[in-house]
Amino acid sequence: MADVRKKPVGVFDSGLGGLTAVRELRRILPHEDIVYFGDTGRVPYGTRGRDTIIRYAKQDIAFLLEKDVKFIIAACGTVSSTLPHEYSDALAVPYTGVVASTAAAAVEATRTGHIGVIGTPATVMSRSYERAIRALRRDTTITAAGCPLFVPLVENGYFDRGNEVTHLVARDYLTPLRDAGVDTLILGCTHYPLIAPIIGDVMGPDVALIDPGRETAKYAKRALASSGLLNPDGGRAEYYVSDDVESFHRLSEWFLGEYTGGDVKRISVDEYEV
Secondary structure, three states: OOOHHHOOEEEEEOOOOOHHHHHHHHHHOOOOOEEEEEOOOOOOOOOOOHHHHHHHHHHHHHHHHHOOOOEEEEOOHHHHHHOOHHHHHOOOOOEEOOHHHHHHHHHHHOOOOEEEEEEOHHHHHHOHHHHHHHHHOOOOEEEEEEOOOHHHHHHOOOOOOOOHHHHHHHHHHHHHHHHHOOOEEEEOOOOHHHHHHHHHHHHOOOOEEEOHHHHHHHHHHHHHHHOOOOOOOOOOEEEEEOOOHHHHHHHHHHHHOOOOOOEEEEOOHHHOOO
16 A cells, blocks of 8 residues: 655646745755646736636646645645635645635734735735634734736746846835835735845835745645654655746746756646546
């Protein structure tokens, strides 16, 4: 009988931003095998309609289930905010998005109870972070802003701290949150940690930035440990995309940092029925 512990952890995102979650998984859970799917052919999800987002997410999950994963992480704030719980709760393997663990970290970090949330338009309109935060602390003040240009900027490599274009966009999006007095800011998309230095420059040093990839990786470790599913001796990674693999090779090092390595293949996720 196969050892379930040795099955991989499945991670998916609308593009390459979810690699920031993989980076944290490699750091926190170095012995886990990982299968990552980035839907680079259909990025971004956050500006699409709800039904389309749900269909894309179901196809992504179907691909990961075909890879016989033991645990699925939606490293995508849009999917985490949109996919119905009735669907994710019925999956054959444990599933988590990024919202609950990230909201909990923000509630723990805030000093004044004024938390900011930035994300794709779909994430912000869903108010998922607001509900998760208020379930933990009812008196919290929440200021949210959609940042639709951040994902394409990151996906196209505009994430260097000195990039004037991204700085200009960040100032436009973030100045109202800074002026509102938030002391904690949720980076509600796993692409955003790549531009965290730029976001930090705009928000100032006293604002805590909450990284959803890091918080979700910490949650995954707790969940796998409590279920007896920690892999004692793995550590491989496989990467799949739905568009050009050359873009992955060019950008993945920036997302993964020192945790590079692993084969990358292109697949057609449209073929998966939901």
